[in-house]
Amino acid sequence: MDSKTKQSKGGLERAKKLSPERRSEIARDAALVKSGGFKALHKGNFKEVIGVDIPCYVLNDSNHTAVMSQRGIAEALGFATGGGTAIKKFLSSQSMLPYIGSELSKKTDQPIVFKLDQTGSGRKAYGYDVTILIDICQAIIRANDNNQLKSNQAFLVKNASIILQASAKLGIRELVYKLAGYNSTKEAVIAAFRQYILEEARKWSKEFPDDLYAEWQRLYDIPVPVRGRNWEHYHLTLKFIYLPLAKSNGKLLALLKEAKKESKGKKYDKLHQFLNEIGLTALRAHIWQVVGIAKTSQSVEEYERRFSLAFGGQLPFEFDE
Incomplete structure (x- = not known):
């Protein structure tokens, strides 16, 4: 049996283990790609929250994936120059590779291609599931805990810690809201996240921490x-x-x-x-x-x-x- 036949058989076995709903979602996503790719249903920006012009999008796939660009991830972490190139170079460095792992590395190497408008006629954009930012922040903290980061990368540890803590606080609050049947407004979510960001930033801004x-x-x-x-x-x-x-x-x-x-x-x-x-x-x-x-x-x-x-x-x- 050649390698292609083995891969096909493996794919069929994995497909059998999926629920009918998940198989249907995968089929719909495949149809979307075939018909021209994913499209951005909604667009937002982090500027109102953290003061940095970083666009974000929600796609029309079955998971309504929230995405941001590689440049956006770099700027959120505090890279002043280099954008997507800077974050990619950092993640592929010898100090970070053991903490990134093959799965996250594969995700960063395979960006999601989508159109910037709902008609599908707009220009293409390349984004990443926004949860990748959380994975990268966790990898930075692990690398720092094992003394793998340089002194001039202290800003990454600071920003990663702020993002992780603020996201965790907002996430648990929103989960309770959903479980309790309460829908918070966009304004309330932005205000809460801004508050958490400021709280965490203050911990790092004391003159003598x-x-x-x-x-x-x-x-x-x-x-x-x-x-x-x-x-x-x-x-x-x-x-x-x-x-x-x-x-x-x-x-x-x-x-x-x-x-x-x-x-x-x-x-x-x-x-x-x-x-x-x-x-x-x-x-x-x-x-x-x-x-x-x-x-x-x-x-x-x-x-x-x-x-x-x-x-x-x-x-x-x-x-x-």
């Missing part, structure tokens, strides 16, 4: 404080956050000197106050780079070596006495 100190505690074997932070946390914050920021190719240091000059001798009593007024964005970006390096380091030696490579050493602040 708990993750930072948890990783330092792990690496430096620091006892967990009963409340607040201890002197070791203070020392590490100066060493790995404030002092490298002061170097920053001289930019923040120059701003500090300029600010002191303009204030006619008035000194900033607190370094954090200065950064809040002038360099909060730089502070946050730096902190999450440090978190990424710490999370993917197995020892103090590895952490400090990688930190030094990333930031090129340290330079003390030059405060006037």
Whole structure:
């Protein structure tokens, strides 16, 4: 028996196990493809929810598949450039392949082709079942848990966590609504998802997140404080956050000197106050780079070596006495 005959026989055996309803759905989908392909019955956009222009669609297949483009998935995860190419390159990297798996890899390699209007005369588009985004987010978290991501990929962990948590909260709420026979409006769903997104984002936007100190505690074997932070946390914050920021190719240091000059001798009593007024964005970006390096380091030696490579050493602040 040749391979084609074996495949055909296997396909028939699988078909026998399907319910009549599922076989009918498959037949309808095959007919749709034969008659010109799937069409977008509805179109939406994530801009109202997360502020990013990412279109989404619901198709006319039997499952009413919700789809978004590869570019949209890339932008939702925070890739600033490269779009679909960037996400595809990332997913095929050696660090991600073990966590993607063959099934998800196959899905990303075989996009759904559909027409952008209901008449079927519009231009073709290429999309993916939106649940792929959830699968990718889970793969990112697994890869990060196993220290496979680079320090400059910390933004992916952050965005994947936000998407997963917000989607889970909205999903369980909507499931209860459906089971209880309550139909929420489009506006209510958007408002709820926006709320969940903001809640999760706030956890990641604290100037000094708990993750930072948890990783330092792990690496430096620091006892967990009963409340607040201890002197070791203070020392590490100066060493790995404030002092490298002061170097920053001289930019923040120059701003500090300029600010002191303009204030006619008035000194900033607190370094954090200065950064809040002038360099909060730089502070946050730096902190999450440090978190990424710490999370993917197995020892103090590895952490400090990688930190030094990333930031090129340290330079003390030059405060006037």
